[in-house]
Amino acid sequence: MPERNVCIIAGGMSKWGVREASIIDMAQEAAKECFDDIPALKRKDIDGLLFASSYCGRRSFQVNIAPVVAERIGIKPTSMCTRVDTLCAGGSSGIILATGLIKSGIADVVMIAGGEKLYTPQRWETYYSELASIDHDWDGAQGMGLPPPYFSMTAQEHMKRYGTTKEQLWAVSVKNRRNGSTNPKGHFQKAVTIEEVMASRVIVPPLSLYDCCPITDGCAAVILTYAEKARELTDRPLVYIRGSAQAALHSMSINWPGEHLADWLHMRTAAKRAYEMGRVGPEDIDVAMTHDCFTISEIVEMEELGFCKKGEGGPFVESGQSDFGGKVPVNTDGGLLSCGHPFGATGIRQAREILQQLQGRAIRQVEGAEIGLTHNLSGLNVEHTILIYGREP
Amino acid sequence: MPVPGIPILEGKYPSTMDLYPLEAKEFNRVHQFYENLRQKRFTTTKCKKCGHVPFPPRVVCPECNSEDLEWVDLPTRGKVLRFTEEVAGVPLGFDSPLIHALIDLGDGRKFVSRIINCKEGELKEGDEVQLAVFDVPPMIIEKKGVMTEAERVFFAFEPSKAEVK
Ligand SMILES: [Zn+2]
Numbered sequence: 001m002p003e004r005n006v007c008i009i010a011g012g013m014s015k016w017g018v019r020e021a022s023i024i025d026m027a028q029e030a031a032k033e034c035f036d037d038i039p040a041l042k043r044k045d046i047d048g049l050l051f052a053s054s055y056c057g058r059r060s061f062q063v064n065i066a067p068v069v070a071e072r073i074g075i076k077p078t079s080m081c082t083r084v085d086t087l088c089a090g091g092s093s094g095i096i097l098a099t100g101l102i103k104s105g106i107a108d109v110v111m112i113a114g115g116e117k118l119y120t121p122q123r124w125e126t127y128y129s130e131l132a133s134i135d136h137d138w139d140g141a142q143g144m145g146l147p148p149p150y151f152s153m154t155a156q157e158h159m160k161r162y163g164t165t166k167e168q169l170w171a172v173s174v175k176n177r178r179n180g181s182t183n184p185k186g187h188f189q190k191a192v193t194i195e196e197v198m199a200s201r202v203i204v205p206p207l208s209l210y211d212c213c214p215i216t217d218g219c220a221a222v223i224l225t226y227a228e229k230a231r232e233l234t235d236r237p238l239v240y241i242r243g244s245a246q247a248a249l250h251s252m253s254i255n256w257p258g259e260h261l262a263d264w265l266h267m268r269t270a271a272k273r274a275y276e277m278g279r280v281g282p283e284d285i286d287v288a289m290t291h292d293c294f295t296i297s298e299i300v301e302m303e304e305l306g307f308c309k310k311g312e313g314g315p316f317v318e319s320g321q322s323d324f325g326g327k328v329p330v331n332t333d334g335g336l337l338s339c340g341h342p343f344g345a346t347g348i349r350q351a352r353e354i355l356q357q358l359q360g361r362a363i364r365q366v367e368g369a370e371i372g373l374t375h376n377l378s379g380l381n382v383e384h385t386i387l388i389y390g391r392e393p
Numbered sequence: 394m395p396v397p398g399i400p401i402l403e404g405k406y407p408s409t410m411d412l413y414p415l416e417a418k419e420f421n422r423v424h425q426f427y428e429n430l431r432q433k434r435f436t437t438t439k440c441k442k443c444g445h446v447p448f449p450p451r452v453v454c455p456e457c458n459s460e461d462l463e464w465v466d467l468p469t470r471g472k473v474l475r476f477t478e479e480v481a482g483v484p485l486g487f488d489s490p491l492i493h494a495l496i497d498l499g500d501g502r503k504f505v506s507r508i509i510n511c512k513e514g515e516l517k518e519g520d521e522v523q524l525a526v527f528d529v530p531p532m533i534i535e536k537k538g539v540m541t542e543a544e545r546v547f548f549a550f551e552p553s554k555a556e557v558k
Contacts, residue, residue, distance in 0.1 A: 058409075124485045127482070127484045127485065128410075128484050128485045128486070130484065131412060131484060136414070137414035137449070138449050139505065140412070141412060141547055142493070142505070142506055142507045142549065143483075143484065143486070143487040143491055143493075144493060144505065144507075145484065146482070146484055148479065148482075149477040149479045149491070149493050150477070150493070150505070152477045153475045153476070153477050153493075153495060153505075156475055156477075157475060203479075203481075203482070204478070204479050205477075205478070252448075252449060253504075253505035254448055254502055254503065254504045254505065255448075256503065261495065
């Protein structure tokens with residue numbers, strides 16, 4: 001069998017936010033929108049399901065959730081049916097794994113779904129559970145599970161070393177909240193002004209409320225198949241998975257791989273490999289969805305992806321280079337700052353937006369976008385995952 | 394306000410909700426780290442075959458695959474490079490302010506640790522901090538139907554009280 005090219009052909013999301021719904025309810029909502037997105041595809045055409053969720057075991061008391069989701073949404077996988085956990089990058093891991101399964105012929109049509117029900121009936125459990133998201137016996141027991149303190153040190157490092165300003169951090173928030181204001185599926189639909197951001201309450205200096213993504217419930221789903229099958233199912237332009245990489249160089253904070261906290265060697269490592277596999281460079285990316293868990297994250301990511309020089313992420317975002325009309329529009333659907341971040345669903349949400357961008361049907365369309373990129377960081381910055389999508393294989 | 398909770402779990406020890414490691418030797422092959430902590434020693438394993446000194450401690454050398462390891466001491470003092478103070482939104486089990494610092498241990502390692510015995514606004518970059526060991530609640534181990542309590546300690550760093558001369 002000749003090697004197959006793999007395409008993403010449909011995407012859907014549940015409503016994201018503080019939801020009066022279970023993870024299984026939201027998985028059904030996401031799958032419904034995904035099926036509605038490609039009417040020629042029937043449930044029986046799906047032979048594989050990968051479900052990305054990190055917290056279903058702890059917050060929904062459900063491990064091996066994939067067969068539960070398959071049954072509830074009405075599919076009967078015969079090639080693969082399993083859960084994937086890479087915390088914040090679980091959805092992207094699912095897409096990379098499904099690409100390999102389809103390329104090799106192990107699977108033909110795979111749904112990658114994922115998400116989290118993060119809000120528990122009592123709020124203490126919502127926050128306390130975060131302590132499980134990092135190296136438990138070492139960093140977790142030091143009380144480091146909630147990310148704002150750690151990323152505040154990253155922000156301090158970047159500000160002291162490169163002169164990055166709070167105004168530059170806030171520019172990310174204003175842009176992404178504006179992009180998200182027209183996305184009905186995200187957590188927030190409200191743009192914010194720089195004055196509102198400036199006046200918001202401090203979370204951990206120098207990070208304020210609008211510098212941090214919220215805690216969010218939600219699910220998302222996409223479908224992947226090989227190009228010939230995709231052509232049978234849709235008249236829309238095909239969107240190919242061109243390259244990917246996932247780099248994990250450490251787990252515990254003491255083994256941080258960079259020179260300092262604003263030096264993300266593992267991200268550069270992943271970017272280099274993904275660009276090589278995708279046969280593109282940073283200058284070729286028309287639209288990017290990067291992991292803006294905090295405003296400072298998006299600034300560092302612009303640098304490590306090669307969109308600007310190291311240390312120039314602040315001026316890059318402040319001057320509109322990551323906005324519409326700039327060098328590369330970033331987080332066109334609102335990103336994590338506006339959509340929220342139900343961990344396993346985030347990479348899938350990003351893929352859905354890139355699919356719509358490259359097919360010319362996004363809510364906020366980047367004109368003529370042909371090559372897109374998605375990026376996630378996991379946990380306290382221990383893993384980086386990058387995917388490259390394109391209109392050509 | 395107290396709530397009924399889950400009645401069948403009353404008086405039970407749900408280890409999956411335990412913030413601290415299951416340190417007892419019945420559950421943990423690096424329990425010696427915690428025994429050493431009790432003696433105010435901050436230690437890790439060194440490979441006797443290739444000399445590699447990883448942290449956290451291991452049961453197998455990740456460089457050469459040897460199981461012939463010995464316990465060695467790490468510095469118990471370090472210098473604060475960056476720090477962060479979380480005042481609101483501190484998770485259950487920790488007091489406000491919850492302070493964390495990136496500490497240069499001086500042996501090539503930069504350790505991110507909690508800083509205790511320190512008030513908000515007191516810590517500065519460049520300050521010296523020292524290892525602090527404290528008791529944490531015991532873990533419960535069931536042995537033939539009998540519940541035993543395994544005492545535990547854990548560690549953080551605190552502002553140095555006196556310079557070492
Ligand atoms: Zn060795």
